Amino acid sequence: MSAKLLGWVLLLYFSGSLLYLVAAVFQQRPLNLPARWAVLGGWGLHTLSLIWRWVESHQLNIGHAPLANFYESLVFFSWAVICVAYLSFWRQMRDYLGSFVAILACLILAYASFGGHASDIMPLMPALKSNWLIIHVITCFLAYAAFALGFGAALLYFFVSRPATVKKQRERQAQLLVTAQDLDDLIYRAIMIGFFLLTLGILTGAVWAESAWGRYWSWDPKETWSLITWLVYAGLLHARFARGWQGKRIALLAVVGFAAVLFTYFGVSFLLPGLHAYLT
């Protein structure tokens, strides 16, 4: 039943993204409002479906938060993207950026629904039966979502600041209703939020691993790659705060960081064996 709701969520995110895009391309600013309603309406249903799935699992007597396999993690990731974007960047969620966020959430959800992943509610294996599961997974995926946002802003930054005459650039920025400076600011603010959450995710994971496996750190591929991701963003923040990097170089690092996020999430799950293998 919760999966049926997700069909509507998908539709709402998609139409929201489309409306944002039309608002941006054709300079129809008022369209941002219905776009926002579509996305937020979709997010409301999305939240409902998460709760519903949780209830369903309890009806099956295997009650656990819907965060236990790859399918469930994708559905939650999609939810987290909207959540972080609108909570932290309410004002910036319009036009191209609004469209990017909505289409990203839509694509993740579509991949979850049509990617052929097992979507049945499965019972939890003993190692996962812990209250740390919820806080660990939530912090990690909110972090991924914030990094995805930083990535989107970085892409838009490259688009806005691509080589042109000063006059043309100014025209372009006026048309896009966003300046390179705003995007630069947004990139690093999204990354700060993501960095904080990723740190929380790694720490909660370590504490959990200590109680489940007797080792707070075991160089498992997932752990290691989350550390690598953390190092990339730590490098980015140092480059910015201590060496004053801005603009293109920071945007580039934001792209590299998000590539590390993607590898941590997908690459490790599919390519490298390890303790987190139950995700697949």
Added chain:
Amino acid sequence: MWLSLWQGLTSVRLALLSLLLVGLGSILGTLLPQRQALEFYQERFGTVGAALIGRLGLDDVYRSPIFLSFIALLLLNLIACSLKRLPEVWRQVQSQPGLEAYKTLPPRLQLTWNRPEQSPQQFLMGALPRLLGRPKVVEDNGTTWYLIRRGRWGRLGPYIIHLSIIIVIIGAIIGNLGGFQGQINLMPGEATDVLRLTDPPGDKKLDFSIRLDNFQVSYYPNGTPQEFRSDLTFLQGGQPVKTAILRVNDPVTFGHLTFYQSTYQAMPQGPVVLEATLGEKTFMVEASLRQRLPLPDDQGMIMVWKVESNIMGLGPAVQLAYRPTGGGHPLLFWVLADTSRGQPPQPGPLTFRIKELALTYSSGLLVKYDPGVGWVYLGFLLMLPGFWLALFVPRQRWAIAVVPQGKGKYRLTIAGVGDRHKIVLQRRLEKLQAAFEE
């Protein structure tokens, strides 16, 4: 020479470099299969490649001297940076900048105060604590200055994070040098005082013994394990001193050791009795685990390879290895105890049925002593306020100058700076403006 070494050690460039090196080492450790036999590397990378991998320690990257030296470099850089910059930052946090420092702030907003019913002083003293913070009021040549400093503790954030990372790494070192880890496997009723160490391998005698009183596994309807638990008794001098229930995710501590429920293994209790059929002929076979058993009439050999209490929700089963006469590869297949839902196909001329199968379990416990884990957790705890201060406490300084223009009119100039958080500054300013326009 020492000065340039010091400058190198404290540089941001070295920080970025050591982050990069630790990152690259970590990547290598995930891509290159770790802790494999020499033959494995020779097969993939040739003799020279394998020798190089062995020499550089790349078969166990995270313990190799090279990788550890990268971490040492990072640690050194963290300590050096903190020593170099902390005194200056501490001085800045503690300092009380005078009016002159505020006068140079860039002006952001200018307003004319034209509200006879209220003086700007009254308004600002009422509104500022809510909007920006409690102001310090300074009179200077007829101009009243309202000075506000926000988030000054934020500057300490990065140093608290660095300190916490140093503490975590030190905790890890303490744990690695002073700790140990091992395994204990027990059958129900069995007791032991010997711990099998994993790295380096060896036996360790404990000053107490541990007894497994009972072991239970429960299964979900689909056959996957739901929970397993060991009921343990700790004995000292033969006397029980503590009983505990050990579950996954719920370790038990005794003395300075921590016990984790790690694995379990089903075991046959007594011999497995099998009925073998060959054509018209039926005969009984009694087999113990991993014991070769020649079949009569020169029909080859069988061995009970493994037993499971619940395989894929189909109940207890025995995995047999059958080797036909004249050698060849042994064939592995499962025989179910409960045949009501059919039996998987069995290779070879014989068919087997289980007549008697009584199961018990051995419980695998992970045991560890880690004197560093407290330091690691202390580092974790310290990291949280550090991050909060560094990332979410924006540093701002504001100065509002009120200049009387006569006839109850005033000119207000609002000046302010914030480091890093341009948008945060902008929002504050917007809020201020809205408050003034009310």
